[in-house]
Amino acid sequence: xxxxxxxxxxxASYALDALDAPDRQAFESHLADCVACRDxxxxxxxxxxxxxxxxxxxxxPPHLKDRxxxxxxxxxxxxxxPGGWSREAAIGRRGRDGTTRRALMPQWRPLALAxxxxxxxxxxxxxxxxxxxxxxxVQQLAAIENELGxxxxxxxxxxxxxxxxxxxxxxxxxxxxxVARLVSQGQPPSAxxxxxxxxxxxxxxxxxxxPAPAGRIYQLWGIAQGxxxxxxxxxxxxxxxxxxxxxxxxxxxxxxTGAVTEEPAGGSPQPTTDxxxxxxx
Amino acid sequence: MTSSDPNAADxxxxxxxxxxxxxxxxxxxxxxxxxxYSLALRVLGEAADAxxxxxxxxxxxxxSASSFDAARGSVSAWIAMIARTRxxxxxxxRSRRGAATEKAATLDEAGLAAAVSEPGPxxxxxxxxxxxxxxxxxxxAELPEPQRRALMLAYFxxxxxxxxxxxxxxxxxxxxxxxxxxxxxxxxxxxxxxWVE
Numbered sequence: 001x002x003x004x005x006x007x008x009x010x011x012a013s014y015a016l017d018a019l020d021a022p023d024r025q026a027f028e029s030h031l032a033d034c035v036a037c038r039d040x041x042x043x044x045x046x047x048x049x050x051x052x053x054x055x056x057x058x059x060x061p062p063h064l065k066d067r068x069x070x071x072x073x074x075x076x077x078x079x080x081x082p083g084g085w086s087r088e089a090a091i092g093r094r095g096r097d098g099t100t101r102r103a104l105m106p107q108w109r110p111l112a113l114a115x116x117x118x119x120x121x122x123x124x125x126x127x128x129x130x131x132x133x134x135x136x137x138v139q140q141l142a143a144i145e146n147e148l149g150x151x152x153x154x155x156x157x158x159x160x161x162x163x164x165x166x167x168x169x170x171x172x173x174x175x176x177x178x179v180a181r182l183v184s185q186g187q188p189p190s191a192x193x194x195x196x197x198x199x200x201x202x203x204x205x206x207x208x209x210x211p212a213p214a215g216r217i218y219q220l221w222g223i224a225q226g227x228x229x230x231x232x233x234x235x236x237x238x239x240x241x242x243x244x245x246x247x248x249x250x251x252x253x254x255x256x257t258g259a260v261t262e263e264p265a266g267g268s269p270q271p272t273t274d275x276x277x278x279x280x281x
Numbered sequence: 282m283t284s285s286d287p288n289a290a291d292x293x294x295x296x297x298x299x300x301x302x303x304x305x306x307x308x309x310x311x312x313x314x315x316x317x318y319s320l321a322l323r324v325l326g327e328a329a330d331a332x333x334x335x336x337x338x339x340x341x342x343x344x345s346a347s348s349f350d351a352a353r354g355s356v357s358a359w360i361a362m363i364a365r366t367r368x369x370x371x372x373x374x375r376s377r378r379g380a381a382t383e384k385a386a387t388l389d390e391a392g393l394a395a396a397v398s399e400p401g402p403x404x405x406x407x408x409x410x411x412x413x414x415x416x417x418x419x420x421x422a423e424l425p426e427p428q429r430r431a432l433m434l435a436y437f438x439x440x441x442x443x444x445x446x447x448x449x450x451x452x453x454x455x456x457x458x459x460x461x462x463x464x465x466x467x468x469x470x471x472x473x474x475x476w477v478e
Contacts, residue, residue, distance in 0.1 A: 012461035013442060018435040020443050042353055047468045049358025051436045052316055052365065053417040055323035060314050064332055068339045069307060075340070076301075149300040152347055156296055163352030230469075250469035266412045269419075269470075 004036075011037050015044035039199075043248060171201040171246050182258055182279035189241070191277050193258050200251065202232055204260075206243040206277070212236050212262055219263045220247070221271060222255030230255065234267040256281055291356035298346035306343050313357060314339075317364035323437050324368035325375075334371050338364040357413075369439040420470035428463035431456055 010027045013019050019027060031037050171177075174196040182191040188208030195202045204220055212218055217236055221229035230253055237243035259275035291312065297305035317338055321331035341363050349359060421429055427449070434440045434448060442460075446453045 009457040009461040012464045013435065013457060015464070016432075016435040016460065017439070018441050018445070018460065020441045023442065043468060044464050045362070046354045046358050047464050047471065048436060049354065049361045050413070050417045050467065050471055051432065052320040052357075052361035053414040054421055054433070055319040055437070057315060057319050057414070058322050060318035060335060061328070061332065064318070064335060065307065065310050065314065068310060068336050069303060071336060071340050072303065072306060072343050075344075146301070149347075153296040153300040156299060156347065156349070156351075157292075160292060160351030163350075167352075248468070251465060253469075266416055 007034065007037055008040060011040040012044050015041050015048050168203065168244070168246055171196045171199060171203050174198045178281060180258060180279050180281040182260060182277040184276050184278075189277065191243075191260065193279070193281065195281060200249045201246060202249055203244065203246045204235065206235075206237055206241075206260075208241045209237040209243055210241055211239065215265050216262050217265050217267060218243070219261055219267045219271070220245075221259045221261065221275070222249075222253055223257040223259060224255045229259065229271055231267060231269070232258075234263070288355050292349075292351050295342075295346050295349045295356055295359075298343055299349070306339065309342065309356075309360070310339055313360045316357065317360055320361060320364050320437075321368040324365065324372055324439070330371055330375070331368070334368040335364060337367040341367065365436070372439060416471060417467070420467050423470065424463050424466055427451075428459045428466070431459045432463045435460060 007027070007030055010019060010023055010030075014024065014027050014031075027037075031041065172194050176197045178193075178195040178197065180193040180195070182193060182204075184190070189206055190208065191204055191206035193202055193204055202220075206218075209218070217234045219234045220232040222232050223229045230250065232249060232253075233245065233247035235243050235245035258279055258281050259271075260277040261271045261273045261275050263272060291309075294305045294309045294312075298309065314335070317335045318331060321334040321338075322328065325331050325334060338360070342360060349356070421432075424432070430449060431445055434445045440448065442453055442456050445451075445460075446456045449456070
């Protein structure tokens with residue numbers, strides 16, 4: 001397998017879990033040191049995920065939601081309090097097992113019995129003591145777990161923000177980035193395009209662009225001479241009139257002009273309005 | 282990050298789930314329950330099995346919420362991936378048990394039963410999902426038939442290359458290329474974008 005196109009074929013099917021075992025093993029070992037293929041797999045997984053929408057729509061039965069919530073609550077209850085119980089029970093058991101097993105010779109049986117009764121009583125006392133102490137500990141533990149959960153959630157949010165920023169920086173700072181300016185006939189808005197040819201991505205940064213009206217969205221097009229515009233993606237600006245969006249380009253796409261139109265939400269296969277931002281790349 | 286970005290809202294739900302917020306799971310189900318159930322029903326063709334698969338999928342989403350990685354894709358793709366895996370697991374377990382049901386026949390019955398009980402998704406999720414669905418179906422309709430069939434067999438029936446090649450009576454290499462070409466076209470038709478703020 002020397003042609004990288006072959007790996008690309010496998011990346012698509014890998015994202016669908018459709019590789020037979022030999023191909024899968026070969027691809028996984030290739031994946032370990034091919035960044036391009038890892039990116040491909042991720043992009044293909046996202047596309048494959050949308051295939052779910054191709055299933056005919058059936059609403060789930062009404063009771064299903066409650067059933068799921070009940071299952072979650074059940075597993076949660078099973079995980080929290082019974083955990084405390086089993087810790088205490090383990091302490092009691094350890095006391096009994098460890099001592100009685102060694103004393104099971106016949107002549108020692110009555111004595112062993114008495115000893116085990118004493119031990120059992122001791123264990124019970126220990127158990128009660130431990131229980132009242134551990135009730136407090138369980139409470140503390142729950143508070144700590146709660147805090148940990150919140151911190152973990154905060155880290156997850158930071159992680160995803162960082163990852164988004166990383167991919168933006170990578171797209172902006174590559175060795176082979178073409179910058180182009182899109183302008184409108186009057187003054188504002190304006191936009192810059194950053195086309196990263198190595199990663200095949202394009203970033204649009206727009207300024208003084210009011211958010212699209214309800215039910216509408218902005219769409220970026222690549223236009224090559226003599227052919228129809230190709231959609232590069234849709235975006236919207238925030239209330240400050242700023243928009244920054246990163247798009248993966250369709251493989252092999254070529255164009256000399258970038259343009260932005262306003263389209264119905266979801267975008268259009270071809271522009272339905274005149275571009276209000278346009279520029280040569 | 283605009284406030285109306287549904288991806289950000291979905292990610293926030295998963296974050297809350299990771300922190301143990303059951304209401305967030307309920308909301309996630311409102312948003313993606315219909316998607317997951319439709320997918321499971323399409324895979325399994327039988328309402329009771331589909332229900333089990335969806336239930337397994339959301340419990341798994343709850344348990345693994347803290348390992349959800351937003352950098353690796355959207356929440357809807359994550360839920361779809363889990364639901365599909367759970368449904369295909371059931372499909373494979375069923376065929377291992379030798380209870381290969383007449384899928385096409387039961388699908389109609391199941392569909393009918395589900396349509397009767399259909400409560401519909403939460404109103405705000407409905408428009409957005411309908412939009413996505415219209416786009417994916419339009420994009421699929423643009424694909425040449427052999428590409429579409431290969432993709433459907435891989436995604437909904439969980440078939441591997443060799444199984445698809447057998448089912449469609451086509452060379453293995455052709456199947457590989459078709460799956461890649463099909464996904465490439467969908468990728469072009471449905472450009473992903475990331476918001477940064």
